[in-house]
Structure formats: structure tokens, C-alpha cells
Amino acid sequence: MSKQTNAMLPMSSRFLFTLLPALIVGMLFSSGCIEAPVVPEPKVNTEAENITAFTATMEKHLAAISTKNLDSLASTMSPEGDMQLMLGGMETIVSVDSFMSFHETWFREPNWTFDTEILNIEVGERVGMAIVESMYREPERDGKPYFNRMTISYVLRKINNKWYVIKDHATSVEKSTDS
Numbered sequence: 692m693s694k695q696t697n698a699m700l701p702m703s704s705r706f707l708f709t710l711l712p713a714l715i716v717g718m719l720f721s722s723g724c725i726e727a728p729v730v731p732e733p734k735v736n737t738e739a740e741n742i743t744a745f746t747a748t749m750e751k752h753l754a755a756i757s758t759k760n761l762d763s764l765a766s767t768m769s770p771e772g773d774m775q776l777m778l779g780g781m782e783t784i785v786s787v788d789s790f791m792s793f794h795e796t797w798f799r800e801p802n803w804t805f806d807t808e809i810l811n812i813e814v815g816e817r818v819g820m821a822i823v824e825s826m827y828r829e830p831e832r833d834g835k836p837y838f839n840r841m842t843i844s845y846v847l848r849k850i851n852n853k854w855y856v857i858k859d860h861a862t863s864v865e866k867s868t869d870s
Contacts, residue, residue, distance in 0.1 A: 736852070738814070745814045745847060748854040749821050752845070753807045759798040765791060769848065769855040777860040790859075804828045807843075819854065821845045825861075840865045 736744065748767055755763035768774060768787040776784035776793065784790050804827070811822040822844055829837040846858035 741816070741819070741849075742812065742814050745819045745821075745854050746809070746812060748847060748856070749809060749812070749823075749845065752856050753809075753823065756794070757805045757807065761791065761795060761798060764794060767856050769857050770850060773857050775858045775860075777858075779861075779863060802830055817849045819847045819849075821847070836867065838865075838867045839863055 751763060752767040754760075755767065765787075768790065772787045774784070774787045774790045776790050784793055805825060806828075807823050807825045809821055809823050813820045822842065825841045825843055827839040827841065831837070841861045841863050843859060843861040845856055847854045848857045849855075
């Protein structure tokens with residue numbers, strides 16, 4: 692129908708020719724008669740590929756902490772900004788920005804070491820978990836050598852086919868100050 696013909700129609704007829712088709716399509720979508728376009732799922736990796744990629748991210752994260760490398764650490768953080776860090780004696784940190792700020796301050800402290808060993812991993816299609824044993828050491832704290840042996844649980848989520856750390860919960864098992 693031409694513009695000129697459309698302009699000559701009464702208002703109710705114009706409604707039928709312009710808005711009604713949109714309403715009908717909307718009703719068909721909501722009733723299920725027409726399916727919305729399907730967004731393809733991200734590439735599904737094999738179990739072995741998932742475990743390898745998950746482990747590589749976990750190792751990169753742990754090495755970044757041990758070497759005090761903020762850029763490498765940031766590359767293991769969720770691009771969506773979600774992160775929780777739970778440590779005894781402090782409020783939970785609830786974002787990537789806060790997590791990075793915490794580590795930036797910590798990394799400025801001299802003379803500490805952080806050794807780790809991945810004890811166990813469980814990897815699913817989109818979420819995985821790692822249990823890590825760590826030994827944090829300072830050569831001297833209050834005139835004595837200091838250590839804190841911890842068990843840390845990490846949760847990683849796969850986003851756009853890449854693994855990212857989204858949760859870190861550390862629990863002290865033994866400290867040199869325990870007596």
C-alpha cells in the first residue's frame with residue numbers, strides 16, 4: 692500500500708495495517724507458535740580439554756600470586772566483575788576491583804613467599820572447583836619466622852569458553868603463632 696493510499700484510510704484502518712501485524716507477531720512469539728531465534732551455545736569442550744584449560748587457569752592464578760604479578764592475576768579474573776574472597780578475620784571482598792585492590796596492597800609487602808599445591812579439582816561444563824594447599828611465609832614477624840599453612844577452595848566459571856576465578860575461600864590449618 693502506498694503512502695498516499697495509507698494517508699487516505701481512516702485512523703482505524705491505518706491501525707490495522709501498521710500496528711496490528713506487530714501485535715500478532717508478538718502474540719505468536721509469546722504463545723510459542725513462533726520460536727525466537729536460537730543463540731548458539733559456546734563450543735563444548737571434551738572433558739579432557741575442560742580439565743586442561745581449567746588447570747592452566749588455576750596454575751596461572753597461583754603463579755601470579757607467588758610472583759606478585761598483578762597483570763597475570765587480573766587475566767584470571769571474571770570479565771563480568773564477580774568475585775568473592777573470604778579470609779578469616781575480615782569482611783568478604785565481593786568484586787574483581789576490590790580483589791585486585793587487596794592484592795595490590797598485599798603485593799607491596801616485601802619478603803613473603805606463597806607456595807601452593809593443587810590437591811584436587813572437579814571440573815564440569817561451566818563451573819569447576821579446586822582445593823589447594825598453600826604455605827605463606829615471612830622470614831620475620833615480631834622477631835620470629837612466621838608461617839600460615841592454609842587450605843584454599845577456588846571456584847572457576849567458564850565464560851566464552853575460558854575459565855575465570857570467581858571465588859576464593861582460605862582457611863588456616865596451622866600458623867606459627869598457634870600455641
